[in-house]
């Protein structure tokens with residue numbers, strides 16, 4: 590078990606990573622919620638079908654706390670809408686939760702984003718605690734306090750910064766997670782290595798060469814290392830005024846590809862393509878060398894992630910960059926990795942960015 594502190598003054602908390610017995614998990618959550626007036630559990634609606642741990646945990650929490658209610662959310666990304674958020678807030682009110690309540694979000698990144706945002710806005714803000722159940726949510730979505738829902742105009746366009754009181758990454762949940770979702774989560778781990786932790790990248794590189802199927806022990810270490818990277822970045826710039834932007838490496842083109850695929854690609858799959866696009870762009874601009882592109886593509890491929898930009902990048906797809914939040918007037922703050930573990934941010938004019946990416950793709954054919 591690893592306890593990683595997130596030091597943010599009165600918003601400080603811990604990310605705890607390990608294999609929990611249900612009773613230990615219930616004890617830990619109940620201890621956090623002991624001073625709250627009630628525990629409102631929001632759970633990905635499909636999760637109990639996959640994992641009996643959810644119901645056992647809810648039952649265990651009911652024996653420990655005086656007021657516990659649970660709501661099944663629409664599963665996955667479809668919970669990240671205003672109408673779903675409204676349903677949750679109505680349910681919180683009808684269930685009698687007051688300002689002393691604490692919301693527990695159990696599920697993937699969509700559920701933790703929805704739950705965190707509901708906690709941020711219900712009665713102008715109540716506490717939250719997160720139990721991420723996908724690899725992507727453990728290494729990324731549940732850490733750092735960003736919460737959001739989507740608009741038709743784009744993903745995550747309405748949200749709030751709202752730090753949880755605690756995050757519990759219970760690796761037992763990964764037993765039921767499909768291999769495709771594990772691979773998608775690993776895209777964010779690779780990103781963490783690229784931007785700030787060269788030894789982490791080199792370990793993924795070496796270990797996937799031996800066997801691309803990662804053991805629980807390997808995953809636990811990768812989760813802890815990438816959560817450490819995210820915590821360090823978030824603690825240096827909680828509200829993304831400057832340094833936190835490096836976490837967006839690969840996401841500018843990645844988000845556009847994700848939207849352009851009509852969400853046929855998983856977030857992590859789109860990020861995998863976005864990492865390659867960013868590195869190829871860096872190569873074309875003389876910022877990073879070709880070997881970093883090749884090494885990264887090889888690692889992502891071994892993990893089962895897409896790396897071939899063909900059929901994923903065209904004018905239409907790149908038009909989705911326009912509503913990306915990284916845009917400042919007509920320029921994009923684009924993150925590059927000049928060398929393994931280092932970052933460089935450059936403002937690029939949007940037309941120039943699109944032209945470069947398209948030219949890169951054309952020259953390849």
Ligand code: NAD
Nearest residue numbers: 635639665666697698699722723725729730735762765766
């Ligand atoms: P997700 O929440 O949609 O979950 C993916 C699928 O896995 C769902 O169908 C879900 O039902 C299923 N699932 C969840 N846990 C499971 C388990 N243990 N066993 C079997 N199935 C399980 O997707 P995700 O990839 O976890 O998260 C993506 C979301 O996270 C996106 O909305 C993205 O915007 C958001 N995100 C947020 C941040 C942030 O900083 N807030 C960072 C990265 C991503």
